[in-house]
Amino acid sequence: MDRKIVLPEKEIPTHWYNVLADLPFPLDPPIHPGTGQPIGPQDLAPLFPMALIEQEVSTQREIPIPAEVREAYTLYRPSPMYRALGLEQALRTPAHIYYKYEGGSPPGSHKPNTAIAQAYYNKQAGTRRITTETGAGQWGSALAFACSRFGIACKVYMVRVSYEQKPYRKSLMQVWGAQVVPSPSPDTHAGRAVLEKEPDNPGSLGLAISEAVEDAATHDDTKYSLGSVLNHVLLHQTVVGQEAQKQMAIAGEYPDVVIGCIGGGSNFAGIVMPFIRDKINGKQVRAVAVEPTAAPSVTKGRYTYDFGDLAETTPLLKMHTLGHTFIPPKIHAGGLRYHGMAPLISALVEHKFIEGVAYPQRTCFDAAVLFARTEGILPAPESAHAIKHAIVEAERAKEEGRQRVILFNLSGHGYFDLAAYDEHFAGRLEDYAYPESQILEAMARIPKLAGVS
């Protein structure tokens, strides 16, 4: 039996799978906060090229992947799938554990799956420059990488505290030719307004979004790019799950449960949507979304319309939210520190196609260390949440004395997160339980709109 299941280049998917074609329920549309009406393509046109706006609302089941995008995917796709033989042995479980590894891409995560597609459609539309925000830098580095492929200038507004404390993701973006500035920056009205009051403001993701959006909206040749949450972003990630289905078939198995960590939802959506399609068609398969207890949108949030960002610049999205003013505690899984959830994931949770579960960070780091010692690969703290739940499923299988096939998405490596591992070993990490009072306060500030809920 092979530990590693690799696919030849020709098995890179030829299309993205669009679950909107198969949903057995309607998906509530984004709402314009001013009018209370569903937003139209024109509302988004200043920020995104029309091809991506069309993908955002398309109900076509299979959307062809352009040749140039597939060509760029060959830099790291198909990604390998591993049977976790070392982990299984350590757990003495009868379960078979498989993981899809997205950390082998040059930026080190699944993020380039959509960054490449977004850069490509922008290039086609004549965009010469793309702006985005980044926290710890996972998304920013993926977009920098993608823009370097297509000869597009890239400007990344990086939350200042990360810019200063985690300089190496910034350096990586610069190697790929991107301009990286700490946010708040003097380059936008939003940034200047903050800097005038408080020159040492550490920045926040919400503010960085405001800066990136303002920059794109005020420059003709510039568009904006987002790394998660939106339908078209999740769509592009479905290459992960399509490959995983081929690889599971080669292994001669089908998963009982598919697992991924969720922040905005894109890596989980990537691996799970092709299986959700099977589930809609009657197949038995569980889908488990794993979030941190510090930002438990699916397990503790409200399913309602809310802003995607702190600064209230986005449309209102129907989703699980902790309130757009909620700032999650500073857990090391920076990619999971989001108040909301992709509307597609939220709706599937609401309709019982997806289960949610939450863990505090220390047990996730313990799982990551066990994984590194048994499987070799050093996981990102975000991915550690998926590992933690895979272990829980494997231990249940052992208790029940029966076989179970577990598949999870190992969305990225942890080479840039070793300071967090140091903190863990030194016993300095905090476990944040459900931060109830802050969340209740933030939930009270979710906008109430007439006629929508």
Next chain:
Amino acid sequence: MDRKIVLPEKEIPTHWYNVLADLPFPLDPPIHPGTGQPIGPQDLAPLFPMALIEQEVSTQREIPIPAEVREAYTLYRPSPMYRALGLEQALRTPAHIYYKYEGGSPPGSHKPNTAIAQAYYNKQAGTRRITTETGAGQWGSALAFACSRFGIACKVYMVRVSYEQKPYRKSLMQVWGAQVVPSPSPDTHAGRAVLEKEPDNPGSLGLAISEAVEDAATHDDTKYSLGSVLNHVLLHQTVVGQEAQKQMAIAGEYPDVVIGCIGGGSNFAGIVMPFIRDKINGKQVRAVAVEPTAAPSVTKGRYTYDFGDLAETTPLLKMHTLGHTFIPPKIHAGGLRYHGMAPLISALVEHKFIEGVAYPQRTCFDAAVLFARTEGILPAPESAHAIKHAIVEAERAKEEGRQRVILFNLSGHGYFDLAAYDEHFAGRLEDYAYPESQILEAMARIPKLAGVS
């Protein structure tokens, strides 16, 4: 045409290729510095298990890879080969450039190819603990990874200045369960002697070797492990070249030139030895070893017997050396900062099977940045030397207006070297030319032995 050539797991080589079986000349043996006589197995027995000592002198052409070692190799082998389509396009060269990528292993380089084998044979011999030294941490992390596979305790003496300035490789070793101490340490006589005189001594690789060797020699359950230079280490790396030959065959090509960077020589030996075998058998293929001008052992050194370490604890090896007391300037390619060269590589250079070439570091960083922007992968500064020369060969092909097939070993990724890229972009890197006076001084201190040269 595929950009990425992957092999299935069953194509992991079943044996290591031992070039000692095919050398058309005798290889001068290691000499005991006290007696001036060739050393025997007993001299090495306190440090290495007998199976490795036998491999060090074996002339068997194919040495079977134990099942347990192949099993551990499945964690990251076979490694991919890429056609450098993006780089070729940027250079507008008629050359076809291929690279074998070893940076996808969990420690991020080719080093685990031998670390796993060494840990395995030690486990078989009942070794419960292995010591080693490490500079920047590439080798130490590979050994920590390998020891975690086989349940062997691992202690790494890490040069203090690296321990303090580059903490993340240390953290990586700790994730894999290794004990890492800064050298000089209070744990050995050698370390204490230095600390008593100078408590803030920054350490050196030579001293760290002395500490690791002393630790192994004075503990019954402990052996010592080395990451390059020795025959058995180079032997284990030949999985790289064997896979590369299969992958070139799939591409339907055979290289005109095979390129690798050299510090101690192991990654270059790994890719080149199976091609040297072909060359010995009459095939036309050039082999180019690329070194930094800051430590130009092959291009500027003397071919003679010298110590492998500063502290004169090793046997005398016949090799290209700059003098064992030469401390190379602090270039960022830490893995290439070695005064000597593997005796096997040196002998092949002397007999014209291998060419040497040297470059200063800034042009190598320029090559690395071009590579990252065209091929995506961020190279280690060591590997950047191989890229630089591949580009030179590709440009020559363009000038000559003819095809040329170029293969190089991309031995590791640069995720832990981004501070060096920052320095490069800031224009703060120095180009060290041949440090002539220091080398002449060090060469004068090469031991002169009666009857050997």
